Amino acid sequence: MDVKLRAARKEDCREISRMVMELAVFDKMPDQVKISHEELERDGFCQNPLFECIVAEVPEEHKSRGFAVVGYALYFYTYSTWKGPSAYLEDLYVMPEFRGKGIGKGLLSKVAEVVKKKGCARLQLSVLEWNTNAQNLYTSKGAQDLTVSEGWHAMRFEGQHLDNLAGEAPKE
Amino acid sequence: MDVKLRAARKEDCREISRMVMELAVFDKMPDQVKISHEELERDGFCQNPLFECIVAEVPEEHKSRGFAVVGYALYFYTYSTWKGPSAYLEDLYVMPEFRGKGIGKGLLSKVAEVVKKKGCARLQLSVLEWNTNAQNLYTSKGAQDLTVSEGWHAMRFEGQHLDNLAGEAPKE
Numbered sequence: 001m002d003v004k005l006r007a008a009r010k011e012d013c014r015e016i017s018r019m020v021m022e023l024a025v026f027d028k029m030p031d032q033v034k035i036s037h038e039e040l041e042r043d044g045f046c047q048n049p050l051f052e053c054i055v056a057e058v059p060e061e062h063k064s065r066g067f068a069v070v071g072y073a074l075y076f077y078t079y080s081t082w083k084g085p086s087a088y089l090e091d092l093y094v095m096p097e098f099r100g101k102g103i104g105k106g107l108l109s110k111v112a113e114v115v116k117k118k119g120c121a122r123l124q125l126s127v128l129e130w131n132t133n134a135q136n137l138y139t140s141k142g143a144q145d146l147t148v149s150e151g152w153h154a155m156r157f158e159g160q161h162l163d164n165l166a167g168e169a170p171k172e
Numbered sequence: 173m174d175v176k177l178r179a180a181r182k183e184d185c186r187e188i189s190r191m192v193m194e195l196a197v198f199d200k201m202p203d204q205v206k207i208s209h210e211e212l213e214r215d216g217f218c219q220n221p222l223f224e225c226i227v228a229e230v231p232e233e234h235k236s237r238g239f240a241v242v243g244y245a246l247y248f249y250t251y252s253t254w255k256g257p258s259a260y261l262e263d264l265y266v267m268p269e270f271r272g273k274g275i276g277k278g279l280l281s282k283v284a285e286v287v288k289k290k291g292c293a294r295l296q297l298s299v300l301e302w303n304t305n306a307q308n309l310y311t312s313k314g315a316q317d318l319t320v321s322e323g324w325h326a327m328r329f330e331g332q333h334l335d336n337l338a339g340e341a342p343k344e
Contacts, residue, residue, distance in 0.1 A: 005342055020253045029322075032254045034293075039256055048220060051251040079223040079248050081192045081263050082204045083330075084211055091253050106342050112334055113341035121206075122330050123337075129323035142333025147325040150201075151301035154318040154326060158255075158294050161314025162284055165295075169285035170177055170278050 001062050003103055005110050008053035008072065010045040013037040015069040016053060023093040027128060051076040054110050056094065056103045070098045073107040075115065080122060087115035089125040092134075104137060126154065173234050175275055177282050180225035180244065182217040185209040187241040188225060195265040199300060223248040226282050228266065228275045242270045245279035247287065250296070258294040259287035264306075276309060298326065 008016060017037035024030045043050045056071035064070060071094035078086045089111055094104045112123055125143075127134045139145070146152045157165055180188060189209035196202045215222040228243035236242060243266035252258045261283055266275045284295055297315075299306045311317070318324045329337055 024254065029254075034254060035252075035256045040253075043251065043256060050249065050257055074251075074253055076251050077222065078250065078260065079215065079246075079262060080207075081212075081246055082196065082201075082206060084207045084215060085222055088250065090251060105340075109337050109339075109341040112329065112337035113339075116334060116338040121334075122328055123334055124326065124328045126318075126324045127327055129325060135325075135327075138327050138329075141329065141337050143327040143329050145325050145327055146298075147319055152298045152326050153301060153307075153320070154296065154324050155299055155307075155310050155315040156294055156296045156318055157284065157310075157313065157315050162288060162293075162295055165281050165284035165313050166288040167281075167285075168277075169281040 001101065002059055003070075003101070003106070004057045005054055005106055006057065008044070008055045010041050012053070012055055012069055013040040013044070015067060016040055016055070016072050016074070018067075019069075019072055019093050019095070020091065022095070023091055026093075027131075051090065052114070054107055054114070056098075056107060058098070064095060064097050067095070070095045071103050071107055073111045075111050075123075077115075077118070077120070078124070083121040085118070085120050086122040086124065087111070087118075087120040089123060092125070105141075108137070108141070173273065174231055175242075175273070175278065176229045177226055177278055178229065180216070180227045182213050184225070184227055184241055184244075185212040185216070187239060188212055188227070188244050188246070190239075191241075191244055191265050191267070192263065194267070195263055198265075199303075223262065224286070226279055226286070228270075228279060230270070236267060236269050239267070242267045243275050243279055245283045247283050247295075249287075249290070249292070252294060255293040257290070257292050258296065259283070259290075259292040261295060261297040264297070277313075280309070280313070 014037045053074045074091040186209045225246045246263040247261045
């Protein structure tokens with residue numbers, strides 16, 4: 001099957017938003033999704049976009065459930081004080097009926113190609129402990145599990161805790 | 173002691189670069205640091221900066237080893253497809269002789285204040301498993317350890333592995 005990987009356009013945001021929710025369901029955290037396709041349009045397709053995205057598109061005759069966009073990789077640029085410009089892959093998703101065809105691997109490689117051209121020394125991402133399929137894909141391509149090898153833990157401030165913390169900032 | 177927290181200026185990059193190395197030594201990975209103060213100047217003080225930074229400055233009479241800038245918090249903006257604009261705290265550091273005075277907590281709160289004003293719903297960071305002092309600061313302020321609570325692992329492509337991955341990208 002002829003799968004086309006291309007940069008996402010503003011018009012793709014409805015499809016991306018649908019797949020964001022499908023991925024959250026897969027991750028067993030569907031109630032976490034609070035943003036809509038309008039917010040993706042605003043944040044990703046403005047003067048200084050907050051993210052970039054590559055989508056996987058299949059020909060009309062192969063589309064599933066009415067959709068021709070069957071996967072996506074959403075990433076953004078970060079910074080390492082040790083290595084300089086870097087990138088972070090926020091989401092990588094392929095619809096279940098299109099898995100096992102190398103689309104996920106293609107999206108991942110495409111992101112690596114794009115961010116390397118932009119001068120990034122690193123591509124990082126997070127994976128759930130029970131998602132061994134994803135872990136196997138990443139480790140087979142040489143990714144290092146930093147949580148295991150160096151003992152890094154991810155931490156997050158959110159909601160009331162973030163508000164409280166901000167409220168405690170020293171005044172001028 | 174009167175500690176001033178303020179946005180970093182280009183002229184602070186030598187001091188920030190020195191403290192980046194001090195932090196890497198503390199983290200037991202000093203050989204990982206590959207960037208210089210010139211690169212911090214270029215990347216953080218251009219048209220579209222790749223990061224922002226807040227420094228802690230002490231009065232002349234309190235300075236240590238000749239330095240008046242004794243701590244820093246370096247962060248950048250990220251994106252969550254679940255929550256929208258977010259932020260990531262890359263480094264938080266206070267020189268050993270100035271610890272225990274609330275400077276680290278002040279820097280952390282200041283970052284929370286700044287990124288909340290910019291509309292971020294989340295502030296994330298990574299902490300080493302053995303660094304219980306840092307973990308205690310974060311959890312005492314309500315941070316959630318995502319590695320423990322949700323099972324997220326951090327993964328990284330770098331060097332030859334990133335090159336190989338990019339080289340495998342499907343051609344047009």
